[in-house]
Amino acid sequence: MAFPDWAYKAESSPGSRQIQLWHFILELLQKEEFHHVIAWQQGEYGEFVIKDPDEVARLWGRRKCKPQMNYDKLSRALRYYYNKRILHKTKGKRFTYKFNFSKLIVIHHPLKAEGPLVACHVQRGRDVTGMGTGRRGGR
DNA sequence: AACGGAACTG
């Protein structure tokens, strides 16, 4: 599955902010060595399956120095993404979620979308990724 | 398993 490069840039900025869960997920998805743990679902674009929930949680807990992490907690964090419109659940399919790429791409290319005024869509108070527009209010 | 409120953390 081909994926926009910006999506994998989590670690490429060393002294930057803390790793975001959706970013971490993308990171695992990108690497072959984790394909038995989490992988893209063939067919639906952006849909992925967590084949080993405990392992994904363990890895996430490791990254965040949160040894008590488990799938129950991790999935709660994923559920918060529903409202932020980063992810949604694929109902019926176990451990299966789907990314909202259209949304993510709009946030990363606010002006490329259509015209000069479209940027307002992103800036109306809710930056779903926290990386798109960065600091506001400075002026 | 999946959901979502609520309190809490850095």
Add this chain to the structure above:
DNA sequence: CAGTTCCGTT
């Protein structure tokens, strides 16, 4: 602000 922890409910 982006989760983490806990937990009652479906």
